[in-house]
Amino acid sequence: MEQTLSHTLSLLERTPASLDALLRGLPPEWTSQNEGDNSWSAYDVVGHFIHGERTDWMPRARMILKYGETQTFVPFDRFAQSRESQGKSLAQLLDEFSRLRAENLAELRAMNLQSEDFARRGRHPALGAVTMSQLLAAWVVHDLTHLHQISRILSHQYREAVGPWTKFLGVLQCAGHSAP
Amino acid sequence: MEQTLSHTLSLLERTPASLDALLRGLPPEWTSQNEGDNSWSAYDVVGHFIHGERTDWMPRARMILKYGETQTFVPFDRFAQSRESQGKSLAQLLDEFSRLRAENLAELRAMNLQSEDFARRGRHPALGAVTMSQLLAAWVVHDLTHLHQISRILSHQYREAVGPWTKFLGVLQCAGHSAP
Numbered sequence: 001m002e003q004t005l006s007h008t009l010s011l012l013e014r015t016p017a018s019l020d021a022l023l024r025g026l027p028p029e030w031t032s033q034n035e036g037d038n039s040w041s042a043y044d045v046v047g048h049f050i051h052g053e054r055t056d057w058m059p060r061a062r063m064i065l066k067y068g069e070t071q072t073f074v075p076f077d078r079f080a081q082s083r084e085s086q087g088k089s090l091a092q093l094l095d096e097f098s099r100l101r102a103e104n105l106a107e108l109r110a111m112n113l114q115s116e117d118f119a120r121r122g123r124h125p126a127l128g129a130v131t132m133s134q135l136l137a138a139w140v141v142h143d144l145t146h147l148h149q150i151s152r153i154l155s156h157q158y159r160e161a162v163g164p165w166t167k168f169l170g171v172l173q174c175a176g177h178s179a180p
Numbered sequence: 181m182e183q184t185l186s187h188t189l190s191l192l193e194r195t196p197a198s199l200d201a202l203l204r205g206l207p208p209e210w211t212s213q214n215e216g217d218n219s220w221s222a223y224d225v226v227g228h229f230i231h232g233e234r235t236d237w238m239p240r241a242r243m244i245l246k247y248g249e250t251q252t253f254v255p256f257d258r259f260a261q262s263r264e265s266q267g268k269s270l271a272q273l274l275d276e277f278s279r280l281r282a283e284n285l286a287e288l289r290a291m292n293l294q295s296e297d298f299a300r301r302g303r304h305p306a307l308g309a310v311t312m313s314q315l316l317a318a319w320v321v322h323d324l325t326h327l328h329q330i331s332r333i334l335s336h337q338y339r340e341a342v343g344p345w346t347k348f349l350g351v352l353q354c355a356g357h358s359a360p
Contacts, residue, residue, distance in 0.1 A: 001209045001210070001213055001337040001338075002209070003338060003341040006207070007207060007209060007210065010205075010206055010207055010210070011206065011210065011334065014201060014202050014203075014206065015202075017201035017202075018198050018199075018201040018202035019198075020201070021194060021197035021198040021200070021201045022194050022195075022197075022198035022327075023194075025190075026190055026191065026194065027186070027187060027190055029181045029182070029187060030181070030187065030190070030191065033181055124344070127344040127345065128344070130343060130344060130345070131343065133341065134341065134342055134343035134344070134345060137338045137341035137342045137343075137345075138342045138343075138345035138348075138349065140335075140338055141335045141338050141342050141345070141349045141351060141352065142348075142349060144331040144332075144334055144335040144351050145331075145335070145349045145350045145351040145352075147202075147327065147331040148328050148331040148332060148335075148350065148351040148354065149350065149351075151324040151325075151327040151328040151331070152324075152328060154191065154324055155320075155321045155324040155325070155328075157181040158181070158183060158317045158320055158321050161183040161313065161314065161317035162314055162317045162318045162321050163310060163311065163313075163314035163317075163318075164304070164307040164308070164310060164314070165307065165310070165314060165317075165318035165321070168318075168322075169318065169321045169322060169325045170325045170328065170329065171321060171324050171325040171328040171329075172321065172325075173355070174328065174354055174355075175353070175354075175355065
């Protein structure tokens with residue numbers, strides 16, 4: 001499929017409502033459990049989405065336009081949500097994500113990016129030179145990575161309960177975790 | 181997490197709306213593409229959900245109550261959707277899934293299953309003896325398997341576009357496919 005700004009926006013604008021429909025009102029036994037050890041719960045993942053809206057995608061898009069490769073992006077804090085979500089209900093986090101995403105997409109549309117802008121480069125602290133186009137595609141696939149993760153976290157809670165069905169249920173075989 | 185009918189219902193009743201929020205109105209470039217070869221598109225997966233509502237989960241629950249292990253479940257046709265979805269729009273399929281799921285969950289509630297019912301056994305054509313409890317848990321994880329799959333199918337469309345971000349995006353490393 002060809003990458004276009006319109007395709008990118010169409011996916012990015014649907015994520016908050018999809019997450020909301022899946023998670024809002026779901027008993028906390030589902031949303032506060034993780035996959036063991038220091039893994040994340042669905043609640044943690046929503047906090048991570050919020051942190052990305054505040055500090056990752058659009059701030060980096062702005063940096064590419066303003067500084068190109070001369071300034072390195074601020075490293076993304078993958079554990080910020082444990083601090084920032086404190087005291088908030090899942091419903092509050094879902095509202096916050098939805099609001100921030102809408103604001104960010106309004107800003108992205110207002111940037112009115114032209115074809116030459118998609119080839120502009122910025123500097124990622126770990127990956128080196130990256131283009132605007134790659135940043136926007138990564139934003140989309142980051143959304144999908146965490147929908148994918150949430151479906152796996154929830155499945156994990158019924159891992160034993162499915163008994164012999166395990167082998168027919170692909171999500172229980174998933175090892176598609178993001179690199180730390 | 182303890183398996184309860186209430187936990188099971190709370191997840192099963194949210195899947196149609198979550199899928200709807202993600203897929204309805206998304207450009208067909210996203211929803212009609214697959215992961216190559218004979219893999220499924222998001223459109224195909226919604227058809228598969230519908231076929232499951234019609235022929236798999238509740239028909240099997242009824243068989244367990246009625247026949248126990250004396251009759252084997254009808255094998256599930258994993259390719260029925262290519263025939264049954266023909267000529268239907270994705271929006272029609274999403275409506276149909278939502279309606280069938282609501283009907284099935286109303287029937288499940290009306291069954292008024294008691295604790296001894298969850299231990300009742302049926303006979304699966306490939307897995308042998310399975311309990312009502314396992315069937316209901318598998319229904320939930322089947323939903324999540326296909327949400328997981330849809331996030332992977334959509335991600336695949338931007339696999340090249342993300343460039344060096346690939347390694348940070350777990351969904352692109354997923355090999356959690358269901359057994360054929």
